[in-house]
Amino acid sequence: MKFLSTIWQFLNRSFFRLGSPREFYKISNYVTPVFGLLFLVLTLIGSYNALFVAPADYQQGDSYRILFVHVPSAWLSLFIYIVMASAAAIGLIWRMKMAYIVAICSAPIGATFTAIALATGSLWGAPIWGTWWEWDARLTSELILLFIYFGVMALYYAFEERTTAERAMAVLAVVGIVIVPIIHYSVEWWSSLHQGATVFREGGPAMPPSMLKPLLYNALGFTFFYGYILFLRARNMVLDNERKSKWVQELVNKEHNKEAH
C-alpha cells in the first residue's frame, strides 16, 4: 500500500512538474532531439522495409504500398485528437498552462495528418475502388474530423486574450471527441467501402508479418515525429507566453552573452 502511494505521489509530482512551463522547457531540451532521432531511425527502417522488403500484394500489386503512409497517418489523426482532447480536459480541470499549450500545438499537426490520411486514401481509392472520393461513412467522418480540427484552431485564433482563447478552444476540443469513436466504428456501424479493422481486431492482425512489421515501424516513427514537432512548437509557445518571466529573460541574456563571445 505504501509502495503504491509512493508511486502515486511520484507520478503526481512529475505530472505537475511537467505542468510548469519552466520545467517543461528544461525537460524538452533533452526530449526533443531524442524524439527527432527516434523518428528518423524508425521511419527509415520502416520505409526501407515497406518499399523493398515487403512483398507486392497478390491483388493490388505495388499500389498497396501507400498503406504504409495511409494507415499510420490515419491512426495518428485519431491519436492526436485524443491527446489534444485529454490535454484540453486536463487544462480545464487542473488549470494547467502546459496542458493548453500541448492541446493547441497538437491541433495543426493533427489536421495535417488528417489531411494526409484523406489524400493518401483518395490516391489509393482511385485504383482500388475506381473512385477517389465517395460519400461513405469512414471517409466523410474523417473529413468531419478535419473540420473539427479547423474549428478548434479557428476558435483559438479568434480570441485576442490568450487565456480565454485556450480555455474556449479546450471546451470545443473536449466536445468534439465524439467524432473519434464514430470514425473508428463507422466501418462496423454502417456498410462501408472502406475495409474494417485489420490490425487492431480480435484474433490478431489479419496481415502477414512482412507487411505488419514495416507498418508498425512507420506508425511508431510517425508518432515520434508528432512528439518531435509538438515539443518544438510547444517550446516556442512557452517562450512566447512566458517572455515576461524572469527565467526566460535570463535565458535570453545567456544566449546574448554567448553570441557576444
Add this chain to the structure above:
Amino acid sequence: MIDSQKAKEVLLQAQELACTRGDRRLFESLEFSLSEAECLHVIGSNGSGKTSLLRIIAGINHPTKGRITWSGKPVLNNHSSDTEFLANLAYLGHKDGLKNELTSVENLSFYRRLENTFDPNQIDRDLAQMGILEHADISVGKLSFGQRRRLAFARLLRSEFKLWILDEPFTGVDAEGRELIEQICLEHLATSGAIILTNHQSLEGSSLAPHLSELRL
C-alpha cells in the same frame, strides 16, 4: 471613525491581490479589508485598474494572484460555486443587464424573482422612489441614459445583498438623482451593509463622508 469601525465585523478581505492585463501590471500585493457599514471609495486615474479590481471582487474577472475572503472564509477561486458569497453580492457596472425590449417593470420583476424578493407593489414603489415610475411601461431601450442608470440602480433597493459593488454609480444621473443614490447608499450602510464604489470626483463633501474609507490604485 477608525475606532468605531474596529468594533464592526470585517466582511471582505483581500490579500496580495495582483492583476495584469495584457502586458501591464495594474496592481500588485494589494491589501484591504471592508467592514460592515463601511464604504470603500476606490480612487485612481483613468486606466489605473479600478474596474478591473471591482470585477475581480465580483468574480467576473480572475486575479493574477491573491486571495479574497468573505466573513473569514476564503472565496473559491472561480466564485462559481461559492453560493454564499454570491448571494451577498451585487455588481453594477457600465453595462446594466437590462433588456431593451422589456419595460422597466418587467426588467425589475425578473431580477426580483431571481432573488426571491418579488412583490409587484414594491416594484412600483421602488420605481417611484427612483423617479421613473412615469416611464414604467415604455421599453427600456427608449429610456434616456440617466433614466436607464436609475432603473439599474433600482435593482439594489430592498434586496438582501450585503455588499454592493458600484462602478461609477453617478454617471449620467442628474443632481437630484445623485442625492437620491447617496441617500440609498446611506440607508444600506445603516443596515450594516458595505459598499465598494468608484467615482472620479471626491466624495468627501457628500453625505457618505462619515462612512468613507479610501483605496488608492
Add this chain to the structure above:
Amino acid sequence: MIDSQKAKEVLLQAQELACTRGDRRLFESLEFSLSEAECLHVIGSNGSGKTSLLRIIAGINHPTKGRITWSGKPVLNNHSSDTEFLANLAYLGHKDGLKNELTSVENLSFYRRLENTFDPNQIDRDLAQMGILEHADISVGKLSFGQRRRLAFARLLRSEFKLWILDEPFTGVDAEGRELIEQICLEHLATSGAIILTNHQSLEGSSLAPHLSELRL
C-alpha cells in the same frame, strides 16, 4: 458678456423646435442661437430631452417641428446633402464610433483621413495630449472606460469642425482629464468655434464660465 457676444457672428439658430418621443412632448417652440466663441450648456433633469435635442441638431434624429439655420442659411430637413453644415459639425455622444478591433492610432487615423487632416506625427501628439499615447497600440476594446472616452475626444483635436456637440463629455474621465477637456474646449472657443454640451453638474465654476450660456429644458 451679452454685449461682447452681440458683435460675434451668429452661427446656429433654432426656431420653434419641437420634439415628441412616443407620447411625450419633450420640448416645444424652443428657440436659441449660438454665436462664435459661445458654449451653450443644455441643462435639464434626466429624460428632459437633452440628448434628443443634440441629436436633432446633429441631424441624426428629426424634429417634430421647427427649423435650424446655419450661418443664416436654413439647414436642409434631413441634413444628408447639406455638406456645408455637415463639414462644420462634430458630434460626440454616449456611443463613440470607435472600432474595438483596431488600435487607438488606427481608429484615429481613419477619422483623420476621413476629414482630410491626416498626419501621423500629429496623431501621436494628440494621443499624448489626451494622455493615452502609452496605450496607442492595444486594441480599443481593451481600453478602460475613461481611456476610451479620451480617445473619442481626441478626434476633435485639430479638426476643422466649427461646432462641437458634446453629450456629457466628462463622463468617465478623471479630474485631470476633465481639466484637459475644458482646456481644449477653451482653445476651440478661442479660435471662434462654438460648443453645445450637456453636463449634469454646473459649469459655472469651471474655466468655461466666461463663454457659457445656458439653455434649460
Add this chain to the structure above:
Amino acid sequence: MNSTFILFCRREWQLLFRNTANLVQPLCFFVIITLLFPFSLPLENELLSRIGGGVIWVSAVLAILMSLDAMFKADYNDGALEQWLMHPRSLPIAMLAKVFIHWVATGLLLTLFSPVLSMAFRIPTDQIWVLFIGLLLGTPSLSLIGAIGAALTVSLHRGGVLLAVIILPLYIPILIFGAGMITQSSLGASIDSQVYALIAILTLAITLTPFAIAGALRITIE
C-alpha cells in the same frame, strides 16, 4: 432549482413575444431555404421527391444555425450574462431553460410545419411521418449543441460564421441519422436504429450540454 428553470423560461418567452417577428422568422427562414432548391435544380418531380427529405433536414439545420448567433448576444452586450454568472442560482439550469425556449421557437415550430413542406416536395405520406419524428427528436439536440458554440463565440465580434464553422461538424452525425431515416424508410427498411441513436444523442445532450454551456460562458465572459 425547478423555479430557476421556470423563471428563465418565462423571461425568454416574454422576450420572444415582445417582438413577434422573432417567433416567425426562423420558420420563414426554414420555408424559404427549402423553397430555394426547386429554383436551382432541374425541375423534375421524381428528383424533387427523392431529395426532398434531405433538403428539409438541411434547411432545418441551417435555420437553427442562423438563429443561434443571437442566442446569447443580446444578453452579453447588455451585461445580463454577467449578472447571471454572479448569481447563486444554477447557471446550467438557467441555460437549459433558455435553450428550451429557443427550441420551441425554432425546432418545434419548424417540425410542426414540416409536413406542409413535405407535401410541396411530393414526399409520400408514410415518409412524412418519418421526417416528422426525426425532426422532433433531432432538433432539440441541435439547439443544445448549438448553444455551446453560441456560448463560446458570444464575445467575438463576428462570431456568426465562426459559430457555424465549429458547430456544423458536430451537427453532421444528427443530420446523418435524421436524413438516414428517410432514405431507409424509402427503401422499406427499419428505422429503429436511427431512432435509438437520435434518442441517445438527445439524452446525452440534455444531461451534459447545460454544463458545457455554463462552463463556456464562464470562460468567454471576462
Add this chain to the structure above:
Amino acid sequence: MNSTFILFCRREWQLLFRNTANLVQPLCFFVIITLLFPFSLPLENELLSRIGGGVIWVSAVLAILMSLDAMFKADYNDGALEQWLMHPRSLPIAMLAKVFIHWVATGLLLTLFSPVLSMAFRIPTDQIWVLFIGLLLGTPSLSLIGAIGAALTVSLHRGGVLLAVIILPLYIPILIFGAGMITQSSLGASIDSQVYALIAILTLAITLTPFAIAGALRITIE
C-alpha cells in the same frame, strides 16, 4: 470621391485582417454547407452530379446571407455609422467600398474555391466553368442587394433572420439565372441569355444599390 472609396476599402481591409478568422469563415461555411448535402441524400453519384450545381449555388447564397448580418452591426453598435451619416463625404461611395471588401472576402473567395467542390460533386469539367462564371457574375450582386437588407435591419435586435426573410426573395432571380446556366449547359443549350441577365443585374446593382443602402441607413438610424 475616389479617395472616399479607397479610405473605406482600406479600413474594411484592415478590420478583415485584424481577425484573420473573418477571412476564412465564409469560405469554410460555404464548404461545410455544400458538404451537408451528401450526408443527407441517398448516396448515388448520378444524383449528386445532377444536383451538384444547384447545391453549390444555394450554398453560396446562404454563405453570403449569413455573413450579411454582421456587415453593419458592429458599426451601428459602436456609433460609427452615426458618424458617417453626419459626414459630408458621400455615404453611397463609402458603402460601395464596404460592400466591395465584403464581396472580396465572401463571394470572390468562394467563387475561386467552387471548382474544387464541383469536383467532389463529380460535375463535368465544362460545367465547372459555367458554374465559375455564374458565381463570379452573380455574387457581387448578392453582396450589394444583401447590403440593403443589412442596412434596413441593422437597428433590430434579432435582425439576422428577418434579414434573410426580406433578402432571400430578391436573391431568387439571381439564383434562377445562375443555377439555370448549369441546367442549360448540361442540356447542351446556350447560356448567353443567362450571362447577359446576370451582367445586367450586376450593372444595375452597382449603380443603384449604393444609394439604396445609404438611404436605408439614414432611415433606420435614429
